[in-house]
Amino acid sequence: xxxxxxxxxxxxxxxxxxxxxxxNSEWTGFGPLLEEDIAFSSMAxxxxxxxxxxxxxxNELGESEPDTLAFMRNAxxxxxxxxxxxxxxxxxxxxxxxxxxxxxxxxxxxxxSESSYEPIALLSKKIKGEVKYHTxxxxxxxxxxxxxxxxxxxxxxxxxxxxxxxxxxxxxxxKFEATLKQDGVFEGEVxxxxxxxxxxxxxxxxxxLTMPSIDQVQPLVGGRYGNHTDHLQPLLDEMSEVFQVDxxxxx
Amino acid sequence: MSLKSLDPxxxxxHISEQEDNDKTQKGALDQFETYEAFVxxxxxxxxxxxxxxHAPNEEMAFLFAKEQYTRRGxxxxxxxxxxxxxxxxxxxxxxxxSVYDSVTVNxxxxxxxxxxxxxxxxxxxxHRFIGTVNALNFEDAMANSKVFYPSEKPVYNxxxxxxxxxxxSDDDDRDIWDTxxxxxxxxxxxxxxxxxxxxxxxxxxxD
Numbered sequence: 021x022x023x024x025x026x027x028x029x030x031x032x033x034x035x036x037x038x039x040x041x042x043x044n045s046e047w048t049g050f051g052p053l054l055e056e057d058i059a060f061s062s063m064a065x066x067x068x069x070x071x072x073x074x075x076x077x078x079n080e081l082g083e084s085e086p087d088t089l090a091f092m093r094n095a096x097x098x099x100x101x102x103x104x105x106x107x108x109x110x111x112x113x114x115x116x117x118x119x120x121x122x123x124x125x126x127x128x129x130x131x132x133s134e135s136s137y138e139p140i141a142l143l144s145k146k147i148k149g150e151v152k153y154h155t156x157x158x159x160x161x162x163x164x165x166x167x168x169x170x171x172x173x174x175x176x177x178x179x180x181x182x183x184x185x186x187x188x189x190x191x192x193x194x195k196f197e198a199t200l201k202q203d204g205v206f207e208g209e210v211x212x213x214x215x216x217x218x219x220x221x222x223x224x225x226x227x228x229l230t231m232p233s234i235d236q237v238q239p240l241v242g243g244r245y246g247n248h249t250d251h252l253q254p255l256l257d258e259m260s261e262v263f264q265v266d267x268x269x270x271x
Numbered sequence: 272m273s274l275k276s277l278d279p280x281x282x283x284x285h286i287s288e289q290e291d292n293d294k295t296q297k298g299a300l301d302q303f304e305t306y307e308a309f310v311x312x313x314x315x316x317x318x319x320x321x322x323x324x325h326a327p328n329e330e331m332a333f334l335f336a337k338e339q340y341t342r343r344g345x346x347x348x349x350x351x352x353x354x355x356x357x358x359x360x361x362x363x364x365x366x367x368x369s370v371y372d373s374v375t376v377n378x379x380x381x382x383x384x385x386x387x388x389x390x391x392x393x394x395x396x397x398h399r400f401i402g403t404v405n406a407l408n409f410e411d412a413m414a415n416s417k418v419f420y421p422s423e424k425p426v427y428n429x430x431x432x433x434x435x436x437x438x439x440s441d442d443d444d445r446d447i448w449d450t451x452x453x454x455x456x457x458x459x460x461x462x463x464x465x466x467x468x469x470x471x472x473x474x475x476x477x478d
Binding site for chain 1: 279280303324325326327328330331334335337338339342444445446447448449450453454457467
């Protein structure tokens with residue numbers, strides 16, 4: 021099996037989880053109601069926990085320790101898609117991102133549960149239930165606010181239209197698509213995207229929201245190979261602030 | 272006095288004091304309605320009332336209760352939600368007197384609906400799911416429950432819920448709790464800082 025290809029796959033998954041987990045954790049204490057604050061914070065924690073487990077596999081393949089990978093890299097060394105690094109904005113955008121991203125993530129983990137690379141298959145099987153709840157949470161919120169009031173519908177629609185080019189960036193092709201598919205590690209971003217489009221449309225159909233015409237949307241790619249928006253580096257600086265004070269500190 | 276937050280997230284909001292003062296007053300009682308959550312930790316264990324959540328509807332109450340009441344602990348098998356207003360409550364009793372003692376009617380034998388029965392065995396403790404009865408209405412459910420679920424311990428309060436008002440998690444969705452036992456970091460007990468604190472205390476004030 022091609023180790024470089026597997027590492028490429030692991031990095032993008034781990035970095036997505038870490039960056040979005042951190043972004044979502046910024047809502048802690050600011051949620052629209054106490055119950056939602058706790059739910060959203062718990063899911064953010066799940067994502068950071070998932071990233072750690074993917075970094076562990078990378079570590080076993082010869083990469084640095086999880087903490088080093090999380091806190092000692094600069095923006096251009098990160099492989100997350102740009103969608104995950106965008107500032108939280110208002111809750112409408114955070115919910116739309118959560119919906120678009122987690123729908124893709126659950127499909128990804130379902131696909132990877134069948135991976136020929138055992139550590140990825142085992143981990144995906146283990147955590148896909150966690151992500152299933154994340155998608156339940158996202159779907160119910162989108163269905164609720166997507167058919168509630170004029171304000172909630174128009175806000176979500178605006179955020180959806182804004183997020184879509186970034187969301188398509190989730191599926192930026194890997195340099196190793198063919199190899200990963202051939203080795204049975206991962207069926208690929210194209211298959212993932214096709215399933216995702218159908219599922220997203222399926223939920224939106226149950227609301228007053230309109231699915232943007234995907235053919236007209238120019239995907240914003242580059243994140244998978246270090247090309248990020250200006251929002252990522254400040255996030256990394258803030259996230260690693262405590263770690264940088266004393267990298268050897270024991271928690 | 273002007274307060275400045277050290278939290279960069281607060282700083283980014285650029286909230287001016289003026290804005291803070293101008294904030295319109297919130298109306299009274301503007302919260303969502305409440306729903307009661309019940310959890311069965313493992314198959315074969317009891318289904319217990321764990322608390323309530325505010326939510327605009329049943330589905331969202333389920334979402335919130337899942338993280339409110341099952342984000343810690345080792346396992347979860349089932350989560351049930353009932354809107355608080357759909358719980359019919361008996362009188363309270365005390366001093367070893369069972370609330371069923373005041374139920375004097377016999378079951379009518381007329382079966383129109385299913386009711387879920389919950390008992391409270393100690394004042395201040397949670398209600399526990401006891402079983403289901405087929406009955407005509409609340410009073411009849413109480414009468415049936417007295418016959419079918421006699422209790423050695425005195426029952427101080429009973430909740431009766433029409434079965435159609437109970438939202439129960441799907442068996443297929445049990446995997447949402449698969450990783451619960453690995454979330455020990457959510458327990459304060461997981462942080463063993465005592466040694467570090469002791470060493471630090473000795474360092475700053477050696478005796």
